[in-house]
Amino acid sequence: MGPLPRFIRAPSSLLHHLVYHRVMDVDQTLAKLNVVQKIQLLAGSGAWHTHAIKDGAVDLPPLRMSDGPNGVRGQRFFNGTPASCFPASTGLGSSFDVELAKKIGEALADEARVKGCHTLLAPTVNTQRSPLGGRGFESFSEDPVVNGTIAAAYINGLQSKGVSATIKHFVANDQEFERFSMSSEVSERALREIYLKPFQIAIRDANPWALMTAYNRVNGLHASENKRLLEDILRKEWGYEGTVMSDWAGVYSTSESIKAGVDIEMPGPTVMRGKAVERALMGGKLLPSDIDARVRKVLQLVKRAQESGIPFNAEEKSIDTxxxxxxxxxxxxxxxxxxxxxxxxxxxxxxxxxxxxxxxxxxxxxxxxxxxxxxxxxxxxxxxxxxxxxxxxxxxxxxxxxxxxxxxFLPELDAYIQQKSGEGAGAVLESWNQKPSENFLQTTVDLDQKLSPCDWSTPTLGSRCFLLDGVDETKVNYECFQRYTTSFVPDEDGDWEISVHFTGRGNLFFDKKLVVDLSTNPEYGEEFFGFATIDKRATLKGLKAGQSYDLELRVSNHEFASRSPLPCWGGLRIGGICQFxxxxxxxxxxxxxxxxxxxxxxxxxxxxxxxxxxxxxxxxxxxxxxxxxxxxxxxxxxxxxxxxxxxxxxxxxxxxxxxxxxxxxxxxxxxxxxxxxxxxKVNPSAKISLTFPKRLEDNPSFGSFGRGQEHGKVLYNEGIFVGYRGYDLRSIQPLFPFGFGLSYSTFEYSDLQTSSVSKKGEFSVTFKIKNTSKISGREVAQIYISDPEASLPRPVKELKGFVKVALEGGETKTVKVDLNREALGFYDDRQMCWVAEKGAFKVLVAASAEDIRLEAETELAATLTWKGL
Missing domain, CATH: 3.40.50.1700 (Glycoside hydrolase family 3 C-terminal domain)
Incomplete structure (x- = not known):
């Protein structure tokens, strides 16, 4: 079996796990699998696992995944196991603190291990080309160097303890509007310099063991079937050897996605693989070698999980120390x-x-x-x-x-609900596979009617229940009827507004009287990923603080189950607030x-x-x-x-x-x-990793975000001039520039020196920083490069390095930052390679994108070209 990894502190139960789940030999295991078993491994089993295979020849355990990026939620949206929530990625990116990112990765790994999670679905490194992007908070920065560098540290921390990172979403997944179908129309140069670059940096510096494809199309072709992105660039040009999985319900083809390089379709049960792969093999659209190539990558990820010592099918736990x-x-x-x-x-x-x-x-x-x-x-x-x-x-x-x-929406009612049985906080959710009675949803229903025993029930502390998981699938069909019952105890006298929305059709009853009717052809809104009804409100007059009132929600998920792209038992949400x-x-x-x-x-x-x-x-x-x-x-x-x-x-x-x-x-x-x-008690040291505009119209993507300019296409008209690059280009003063942040200390920069550039494009930048105050603090120094004589238009300046320096009051430190050809180059789409052109370059040392403190020059003697990492 070999020695245990150094990071494992193995209790006897873990040693037992390692003995009975020996680390596989990938080639031997692949040879033992039959075609049906191989096809099974090409898709997930349920929402968060790969398939287990156990027969006389193979004993393959199920690998467990969990969402990130700011925590390890575990395998349940509904009634989930509590977890540590770290700051959103824009906050972590704004710290410019590589060591902090690594420590957070290590802490997330500890939490993943106690939750039996082998693969964390994080980090996100999509670029915030617009401040309006719904998932903008999930990525670290508008700048690819900050984005990729912080991501690499996060990944290194996570994987140092045996938990796989899953860098996502590959690539140009930068808005939520029509996210499954929208085509990001982006030039080759912008794709390389802005959108692929953070992935490239993280893969070079941290080697994430898994990667997730994006929902969207890139220049007309879905990312999950884009062979040029996944095979030509990711695997061949960059040499990436990790496992590629889809985003959840992000596979739209069978043969195409397999040939392109997507190893695992998530979640299960499969929609685009399974029997469809068998049919494609019969027709010669796929070859056995295509299947083996994908299965090999799945086995490699499972092998890493075995090596980690994280138990399989473990009970989820929390950490709080x-x-x-x-x-x-x-x-x-x-x-x-x-x-x-x-x-x-x-x-x-x-x-x-x-x-x-x-x-x-x-x-x-x-x-x-x-x-x-x-x-x-x-x-x-x-x-x-x-x-x-x-x-x-x-x-x-x-x-x-x-x-x-x-x-x-009205605030969730979690703090004001009690189980009607008197057994504690929360509510009870009951599910029936068949309609309990003909008038279950009717507005005239007698709520005292005797209902048939439900097929499954559970208590819940939440007033927002997203039933993507956490339901006993052996007892409940997706097309089910549900009743949510609780006692509502307001904390203020007065008139209360109450609201509800859910997937499917339903009604809300208050003290056995209908107050919200969404049972007949309800309009749909944007909650629950666009599958919920509109949020509808009612006013409850003259409620008394401390008094208990009955709340009951009855909902049918039949219509939703037929529309949902994911296996799901539906969702509901109740909110309320005392009017003021x-x-x-x-x-x-x-x-x-x-x-x-x-x-x-x-x-x-x-x-x-x-x-x-x-x-x-x-x-x-x-x-x-x-x-x-x-x-x-x-x-x-x-x-x-x-x-x-x-x-x-x-x-x-x-x-x-x-x-x-x-x-x-x-x-x-x-x-x-x-x-x-x-x-x-803490001297602030963060600097914003996003430009704050004065007006939306000032943002470089204005006019080419969201609905775009053509049906199904959003044109990335700003090209490489994303974020601060665009503000520089148009000489627009933002509200706060990229990289800006104050401190209770003050800092002075001096003595900038640059070394000569080697034949390989390597050079160093050295300067001094002094804390000119009496208060100890930390300063984020930023190194920008400017190429004034390029053969193609280039940004006024581009961030190519940064360093965070801790200084006592009055202290001076000499800072050295090593750079290479990446700091000088741009992507030439004529030659399809990176180019650093000979000549002089400006080196700018700054406190923000607008606060240039020092300036010098360095020179590249001969033009360099390269591909890959």
């Missing part, structure tokens, strides 16, 4: 960017006595964006909780006002701000505004948020605005705000992370 909590807190604080501090309000004084915390994002912890990145956190610390705990240390009083409601006067709420917030020494205003978006499955329509914060911000700023000049979004938003109040923090989605410890930065 003091060390992990500290890492989560460090990550949250180090992802926060100080955008403005004009009056040196920050760090906050320990002499404060009265603190106002205001805003819709303060009381509820917005840990992550929505969609497959979302998970059930092991615990959360809201901004209000973090600030209150910090204020207690200095004896300050904290008072809270919501100011405005910023929800897209919006104008009065702002007045209350203003009064509180006036009566306080400092106001901390926490605003932003949440997982319903930024989510997989939908793009944002504009840069605006939710309705009434901007009026609230302006009113509070006017009421108290000592106001700190904390903006919590995954991607840029407009800030029309920017000139009035003396202090602004960009907090992104900070994971479990976001509240403590914010408090640590506010009081200076």
């Amino acid at each position: 003091p060390e992990l909590r500290q890492l989560l807190r460090t990550a949250a604080a180090d992802s926060i960017v100080l955008l403005k501090n004009d009056k040196n309000i920050l760090p906050l004084s320990d002499q404060l006595k009265k603190i106002a915390v205001i805003g819709p994002n303060a009381k509820v912890a917005q840990t992550s964006g929505g969609g497959s990145a979302r998970l059930l956190s092991t615990y959360t610390v809201s901004p209000l909780e973090g600030i209150t705990a910090a204020a207690k240390e200095i004896g300050a009083e904290v008072k809270y006002a919501v100011g405005v409601a910023s929800h897209k 006067d919006g104008e009065q709420a702002i007045k209350d917030a203003v009064a509180l701000a006036k009566d306080s020494d400092v106001a901390i205003l926490v605003v932003g978006l949440n997982h319903e505004w930024e989510s997989e499955g939908l793009d944002r329509p504009d840069l605006d914060l939710p309705p009434l948020t901007n009026p609230l911000v302006s009113a509070v700023l006017n009421a108290n000049p000592n106001t700190v605005v904390v903006n919590q979004t995954g991607t840029p938003v407009a800030m029309p109040w920017i000139d009035e705000a003396p202090a602004i923090l960009q907090a992104f989605y900070g994971g479990n410890e976001l509240g403590n992370g914010i408090a640590d930065v506010l009081w200076g």
